Amino acid sequence: QVQIVESGGGSVQPGGSLRLSCAASGTIFTMNTMGWYRQAPGKEREFLADINSGGSTTYGDSVKGRFTISRDNAKNTIYLRMKNLKPEDTAVYYCKLYGLNFWGNGTLVTVST
Secondary structure (H helix, E strand, O other), X not given: OOEEEEEOOEEEOOOOOEEEXXXXXXXXXXXXXXXXXXXXXXXXXXXXXXXXXXXXEEEOOOOXXXXXXEEEHHHOEEEEEXXXXXXXXOEEEEXXXXXXXXXXXXXXXXXXX
16 A cells, blocks of 8 residues: 655744655655645645656756755655745645655645744
8 A cells, every 4th residue: 555644844934944755655666756746725736846766856947946856765755855935835745656646645834934
């Protein structure tokens, strides 16, 4: 049974940083492209970044230069390092396993003073 669990969300002030984690189990993690998305209230889900089995990455325009995706195959985990956070980054952040089109339940990030 495939499971994806996101963690690391929370509240942070503008300009701050967070690192999100996404742990996968029940699948061949190393062969799968994984990605991060987010959904703010009243908005559609937005692509942020993904990373393939070889470590190649792609980023959405809204987060280029501020967010960094990485993976640790030994831990079956991907990460999203976020810096210089802005109030408009407030959203629920989701992890996606591309091969099975499988989503985690999300972790909430709130950026406010």
